[in-house]
Amino acid sequence: MGIPKTLTQPLIRAYQDADLDAIAQLWYNTWHETFPNLQHPHPYPEWRELLLTKLIPQGSTWIAEVEQQIAGFMLIFPEKSYIDQLFVDRRYQSHGIGAQFLDHAKSLHPQGLRLYTLRENTRARVFYERNGFIASELSVNTFNGQPNVEYIWKPRQ
Template sequence: MIVQHYNPQDLEDTVQLWYRTWHHTFPLLQHPQPYSAWKIRFRDELAARGSVWVAEVKNRIVGFVVVMKEEHYLAQLFVAPSYQNRGVGSALVKKAKEICPLGLTLQTLQENTRACVFYERHDFQVGNLSINKINGQPNVEYYWLP
């Protein structure tokens, strides 16, 4: 596995991974935005403002992380279901901590218990509870301080 900086030519593969993995993780939730909105958001917001890194296995993107460096915010971290529990997420969290060595915050849906356990295993602490502004679901904030 290689973790490398995102290349804009990988937009479609990265967004497809994001979209498919989100829907696999939350099969009972209907996301309010169509795929086209996800692609625009990734290109115009996340990739334009954030530091994006992808994990590749055999030249195939299997995960990615987006860090908003100025805000010390881990905006997105997704790993394809078939590559979960193989160290991909851990490598991406390590990269996020390298980008923001003074600390990070993130939000995930409260019902995403696998992600909660994952972040807690990587020394993130529970913070505030809120509502996700895009999909209206309950969020939990996590923070990491070195």
């Protein structure tokens, strides 16, 4: 099933326990669709377990919902003003959902935010830069072993 060219305005809402399987599958599928040539070192059950036991309990998780369908999710570690995950289902990309997530994160953390993305993820890097984030330090992702780039957003003075 395709997604219409224009979408109903996405609802950004707080995570509910019933969302776990949908966002774990979305995270896993979207990552592999984005990086088809990278073999991720962890199988799907480990992704789900990481969400369930470490990421969701430590963070603030937000869901983008379009017509009762989960279109994306964002996980923020509030005490660090750090966006740990931001994924939009490939079918819903380029419809403003990612920007809506970033606007929501900025409203929650007006003092500034940071995040990491894989260096080879040029589409995400262009997206973050278009939304006011500036590339900073280079590192390696501890979960998948791939090269990362840190992005920082600070409000205009």
